[in-house]
Amino acid sequence: QVQLVESGGGLVQAGGSLRLSCAASGRTFNNYIMGWFRQAPGKERELVARIRWSTGSTYYADSVKGRFTISRDYAKDTVYLQMNSLKPDDTAVYYCAAGMADGGPLSTSGTYNYWGQGTQVTVSS
Secondary structure (H helix, E strand, O other), X not given: OOEEEEEOOEEEEOOOOEEEEEEEEOOOOOOEEEEEEEEOOXXXXXXXXXXXXXXXXXXXXXXXXXXXEEEEEOOOOEEEEEEOOOOHHHOEEEEEEEEEOOXXXXXXXXXXXXXXXXXXXXEEO
């Protein structure tokens, strides 16, 4: 059974940093894309960043480019999202997700088969 468990959310002032972690278990993820999505109240869920597990290639939404960094640790089966220079607009529930690399459009939530429970990130002004 695949499990994705997020941690690391919290409350931070604008300009601060947080690191989210996603511990993955239950299968091998070599053919998978790991993504971080976020959903703010009243808004659709959106892709923030993704990483191809096998190659480490990454993609970032324009809104976070240069501020967020996604990475993965093979030994720990963990994906990280380092968030710097946080803004109030970054406030949302952040979700870790996993989907087959050839399973569909990689920025679309429907492509991702497995989801974590979400972790709240709140950025105060």
